[in-house]
Amino acid sequence: MTSHITSTSRRLRMHLVAAVAASALLLTGCNSGSDPGGTSSASPTSTASPSATPTPTATPAYVPASASGRAQNVPVPVLPEVAKTETKEGLEAFVAYWYSTLSYAYETGDTKPLESASGPSCGSCAKVRTEVTEWHSDGRWMAGGKMHVEGVHSDFIETGPAEYQAVVQVYQDATDYYLADATLKGSLPRQPAVGDIVIAVFDGSGWKANTVEHLVK
Numbered sequence: 598m599t600s601h602i603t604s605t606s607r608r609l610r611m612h613l614v615a616a617v618a619a620s621a622l623l624l625t626g627c628n629s630g631s632d633p634g635g636t637s638s639a640s641p642t643s644t645a646s647p648s649a650t651p652t653p654t655a656t657p658a659y660v661p662a663s664a665s666g667r668a669q670n671v672p673v674p675v676l677p678e679v680a681k682t683e684t685k686e687g688l689e690a691f692v693a694y695w696y697s698t699l700s701y702a703y704e705t706g707d708t709k710p711l712e713s714a715s716g717p718s719c720g721s722c723a724k725v726r727t728e729v730t731e732w733h734s735d736g737r738w739m740a741g742g743k744m745h746v747e748g749v750h751s752d753f754i755e756t757g758p759a760e761y762q763a764v765v766q767v768y769q770d771a772t773d774y775y776l777a778d779a780t781l782k783g784s785l786p787r788q789p790a791v792g793d794i795v796i797a798v799f800d801g802s803g804w805k806a807n808t809v810e811h812l813v814k
Contacts, residue, residue: 661704664779667738668704676714676803683799685753691804692751692763692795696744699725703742703772706733716798716805736777743770747790759800764812765793 662668674697680690691714698710708726715722732739744767751763768790774782796808 662738662740664740664773664775664781666779667706668740671701671705674698674701674710681803683759685751688751688753688761688763688797688799688804689749691797692749692765692806693746695795695806695809696746696765696767700742700744702726702729703739703744706730706738714804714806716807718807719805719809721809722806732774737782738775740773740775741770742772742785744768745770756796757798760796760798760807763795763797765795766790767793 657670659671660669674694676694677690679686680694681687695711695714698714702708702711702725706729708729711722711726715726729739747766747768749763749765751761753761756762769788771787772785774784776782792812794808794810794812795806797804797806
């Protein structure tokens with residue numbers, strides 16, 4: 598078992614300081630007629646039944662992973678709108694989002710959101726993706742391991758074409774590793790908060806993390 602990020606290179610170019618409203622349609626009809634004696638009669642008024650209000654579909658309850666089994670109905674991280682912009686606020690929001698995809702991967706074994714937020718040159722991203730995928734195979738699972746971002750900061754100084762850096766204060770909850778038969782294989786205690794550096798590039802599809810590593814090795 599390893600911590601959430603393995604340091605890759607010493608390339609640190611620091612420019613950083615720390616309703617649905619249901620409508621009822623009322624249909625009325627009135628027909629008049631004359632009998633042979635000249636007495637008029639009115640047909641009964643018919644009224645349509647109000648349409649039924651759709652019943653909302655209940656959202657399945659989230660169940661965290663435990664010794665009883667893997668996590669269920671884990672919410673998929675959602676990229677904030679601001680994180681789609683090439684701005685200081687956009688970069689900082691994206692970095693926080695990236696760590697939420699890492700948490701999601703640990704909890705579910707699904708690394709697709711993480712992959713979508715990571716660039717092809719991010720070695721540490723690929724390493725953690727491989728480790729998570731391998732452990733979640735053959736019926737195994739992880740419990741815990743949630744990432745908590747305490748702060749993100751960027752001076753938003755371009756260090757390459759559309760490339761910027763951000764520093765992150767983040768820690769990880771304790772992680773338990775279970776085999777398919779629910780045997781606890783091992784545990785990692787809660788990791789202390791550390792400083793990470795994230796180097797990200799804004800391309801035509803949005804932000805991608807190219808480097809994620811500890812500031813202090």
